[in-house]
Amino acid sequence: MFAFLKKLLPQRSVHPVLLANRRRFAEFDQAKLLTEYCFVVLDTELTGLGYRDEIISIGAVKISNMQVEMGTVFHRLVRPLNLSPNQATFIHHITPEQLRTAAPIEEVLPDFIEFCGDALLVGHFLEIDMGYINRAAKRVLGGTLANPTIDTLRLVKAYKETSYVCDYGYCDQSFPCNLDELVTEFKLPRFKPHDALEDALQTAYLFLFMAKKLNGGQVKTLRQLHQVGQPLLLRQS
Amino acid sequence: MKGNERAAAPEIVAEFLGRIMPFKELPLDTLRQVARQMKVDFFPKGTRLLQAGKSEIHYLYLIQQGGVKSFIMDDEGVETLKDFRGEGDYIGALGIIRGALANLDVETVEDTFCFLLPKAVFLDLIRNQPGFSQYYLKSFSEKVVATAYSELRRHRMGRSGDSNLYLFSIQVGDIVRQAPRTIAADASIREAAAKMAEFRVASLLIHEPGDEEQIIGIVTDRDLRNKVLAIGRDYNESIRAVMSSPVATVLSESTCFDALLKMMSDSIHHLAVERKDKIVGVITSHDIALLQGHAPYALFKEIGRQQSIEGLHPLSQKIPEMIRNLIKEGARAGHIARMIAILNDQILARLLTLLEVELGPPPVDYCWLLVGSEGRREQTFRTDQDNAIIYEDPTDETQAQECEAYFVRFAQQAIDHLVQCGYPLCPGGIMAVNPKWRQPLSVWKDYFTHWTAVPEPEEVLNATIFFDFRVGFGKAALADALRQHLHEVTRKSELHLLHLARQCMAARIPLSFFKNFIVEKDGEHKNKLDIKVQGLTPFVNFSRILALKHCIRETNTLARLQVLAKEQILSEELWKEAVDAYEMQMQVRLVHQLNQMDAGEQPDNHIDPADLSELDRRMLRDAFEVIERLHGVLKTIFPAS
Numbered sequence: 001m002f003a004f005l006k007k008l009l010p011q012r013s014v015h016p017v018l019l020a021n022r023r024r025f026a027e028f029d030q031a032k033l034l035t036e037y038c039f040v041v042l043d044t045e046l047t048g049l050g051y052r053d054e055i056i057s058i059g060a061v062k063i064s065n066m067q068v069e070m071g072t073v074f075h076r077l078v079r080p081l082n083l084s085p086n087q088a089t090f091i092h093h094i095t096p097e098q099l100r101t102a103a104p105i106e107e108v109l110p111d112f113i114e115f116c117g118d119a120l121l122v123g124h125f126l127e128i129d130m131g132y133i134n135r136a137a138k139r140v141l142g143g144t145l146a147n148p149t150i151d152t153l154r155l156v157k158a159y160k161e162t163s164y165v166c167d168y169g170y171c172d173q174s175f176p177c178n179l180d181e182l183v184t185e186f187k188l189p190r191f192k193p194h195d196a197l198e199d200a201l202q203t204a205y206l207f208l209f210m211a212k213k214l215n216g217g218q219v220k221t222l223r224q225l226h227q228v229g230q231p232l233l234l235r236q237s
Numbered sequence: 238m239k240g241n242e243r244a245a246a247p248e249i250v251a252e253f254l255g256r257i258m259p260f261k262e263l264p265l266d267t268l269r270q271v272a273r274q275m276k277v278d279f280f281p282k283g284t285r286l287l288q289a290g291k292s293e294i295h296y297l298y299l300i301q302q303g304g305v306k307s308f309i310m311d312d313e314g315v316e317t318l319k320d321f322r323g324e325g326d327y328i329g330a331l332g333i334i335r336g337a338l339a340n341l342d343v344e345t346v347e348d349t350f351c352f353l354l355p356k357a358v359f360l361d362l363i364r365n366q367p368g369f370s371q372y373y374l375k376s377f378s379e380k381v382v383a384t385a386y387s388e389l390r391r392h393r394m395g396r397s398g399d400s401n402l403y404l405f406s407i408q409v410g411d412i413v414r415q416a417p418r419t420i421a422a423d424a425s426i427r428e429a430a431a432k433m434a435e436f437r438v439a440s441l442l443i444h445e446p447g448d449e450e451q452i453i454g455i456v457t458d459r460d461l462r463n464k465v466l467a468i469g470r471d472y473n474e475s476i477r478a479v480m481s482s483p484v485a486t487v488l489s490e491s492t493c494f495d496a497l498l499k500m501m502s503d504s505i506h507h508l509a510v511e512r513k514d515k516i517v518g519v520i521t522s523h524d525i526a527l528l529q530g531h532a533p534y535a536l537f538k539e540i541g542r543q544q545s546i547e548g549l550h551p552l553s554q555k556i557p558e559m560i561r562n563l564i565k566e567g568a569r570a571g572h573i574a575r576m577i578a579i580l581n582d583q584i585l586a587r588l589l590t591l592l593e594v595e596l597g598p599p600p601v602d603y604c605w606l607l608v609g610s611e612g613r614r615e616q617t618f619r620t621d622q623d624n625a626i627i628y629e630d631p632t633d634e635t636q637a638q639e640c641e642a643y644f645v646r647f648a649q650q651a652i653d654h655l656v657q658c659g660y661p662l663c664p665g666g667i668m669a670v671n672p673k674w675r676q677p678l679s680v681w682k683d684y685f686t687h688w689t690a691v692p693e694p695e696e697v698l699n700a701t702i703f704f705d706f707r708v709g710f711g712k713a714a715l716a717d718a719l720r721q722h723l724h725e726v727t728r729k730s731e732l733h734l735l736h737l738a739r740q741c742m743a744a745r746i747p748l749s750f751f752k753n754f755i756v757e758k759d760g761e762h763k764n765k766l767d768i769k770v771q772g773l774t775p776f777v778n779f780s781r782i783l784a785l786k787h788c789i790r791e792t793n794t795l796a797r798l799q800v801l802a803k804e805q806i807l808s809e810e811l812w813k814e815a816v817d818a819y820e821m822q823m824q825v826r827l828v829h830q831l832n833q834m835d836a837g838e839q840p841d842n843h844i845d846p847a848d849l850s851e852l853d854r855r856m857l858r859d860a861f862e863v864i865e866r867l868h869g870v871l872k873t874i875f876p877a878s
Contacts, residue, residue, distance in 0.1 A: 061247075072247045119297030154470060189302045189350055191249065201247055206349065208279035213348075217281055 059196030303349025410489030413518030454480035570823035
């Protein structure tokens, strides 16, 4: 614990990339059309879900004008601090050797924040990804990301609540929330799971699908999207 | 290693492009560059992607998943469906290349994901990749765009282009040049002739004296010549004595092609044009001939003028060529089948007329029956002969022998000539040369009684062939008597309908065809679809069963369905779906046979899925689903006991 605090101390000064990031969102207008915002849909691969686990890969793709830009993608491996050969990285098709030669989070994160630019961040179960990203950002950059976020899981929930009223007049609350199951349910084009970029693309498809199907296609502005799936936007920290 | 390249497009795009023409021909690095420019958009079902004449096209749309329909909406908001496109198909190429606005309305029929290739990138490929422009230019000439184009001409261009097209696109009301000239029925022949001369018209409509709205007949130049001058009739007689009555009419919104069919099938030259119960003008065969140059009507007339049977052989060989043109010009399959039937009937009528002259008159009246697909007016390019002779019951044994001797020769020669005209022999022997199918009326009645009483496979098969009979040539009253008999025996017992229905419902719907196709991409599975047996016959059988049950005289499947809808035996919605599904399959079949003939092959009904576009497959799948609903109707009428 003490070692952890010590590590944090030299980073008290905030990294310039984060300062720029904060300036971008100092004033944020929710009233514009969805097509006027940029979104970055992201996914991370982790060594596990525990407190000591770390990011080993970040994948992201940009959406502008509500179209996925297939040429504007971010996909990087990250060398974790604790590289244990026993870790269950097998599922990600990432070998320990690949991780050993990957860049550390200190190098990847600023690139990623720059890639995100003034985009809103979108992800499936985004809180988990953002938790790990912000924890790393605090440690190596001295603060967290200011980008507003949207969790596709909440959109899915809102979509089901508004459009799937069953015969008994109430909706089924026990819906599957796993991305793979949702892809099957909504018959989306399928990407390879367990790869950060592929999962990010998969989520991007889910996001487009939701944004355009919610409320019978009547969601036009960011605020409307926000209101459909209350609460969508996390606090800006 | 620093992770993947930031700018590399996801594999999925390159994979997708690598599977579709013409992108898969691109060098790998070009393909990757193109992939990097791609965007993905999602369009929920029912989204209007393009609007004809309004939308600028910014992207080539490549359908990753889902489907779209393209259609034309006329000024009254009536939609004409042009095309379906599905996975791997493109939208917008034509407009981008021509630098024009969208020429069709395009709307998603399913939730659809598209890859979007920006216009500039696409044009760059068109300019720099030779195979590329060729691919799109070639496919433009293919049938779908050809029909889209013909519609385009219809909507955008004046009356200067390809003349045959107007038969299908121009409405009768459009070629009416002036209000009808009329005269009261009590006017004299001389007054009528003077009026025709004054107005420089070749016909006058005759109205009831005192009521100009009530048109009761027509008089033409020909009537004056034949019924007045030639026989020296008194010019002061009333015109009522020489008019033709009633007047054949055609609705003003019918196409000129419809009018032409009517003139050809009824052998008339003038049609009064009706709009909202009012006669607004008269059109003549000459008006239509002006529109279409020569094609079908000229051939029809030429057949009628032939003085020797041998002269008919080469004329009949012209029919496929003419049909080919009609298909290429975008005629509907239903129209084409009617046109084929009219021309074939004309050949038959001329042939038998000349044959009667050659052999002398028959000892008793007879009727040349057409059965099977000919009976239903559903032939395609070359259909086997399916015919029979029914003749009046001979009064005594001598006459019976005379009949036998005459009709055996008559049938043999007729069939031989038909073969020479290009109608192959029926492999099942369903022809008038077969003594079984050359019988007097009473025997035919017995046949029909037997077939409805004994539900064995052979009887059921005969029922499906012969109950679709119609008059090919000769005395129609004989066929009418037989039809009447059929209705009577059916009314007494519907048992045979139950067997027909069971047989119909036993047919498996070939939806698995698509599954096989989708699974077996490498083409090793040589699973072909018999579009006649598996696709069309269920509609034919369904219509026949209900037509028999409700004593509907029509034999044509589309006509039967129409009557069934009119009588509210079939819901309007199901009727329309069935018509679309049936016509669509006829179209696929015609195009398939046309391609075979172009390749010098014998036309057949076996469709290789690999030859179908995604659009055809999608439409076929929808068509097959209609079969299921028709079976549902049969199930409620004939519940399984």
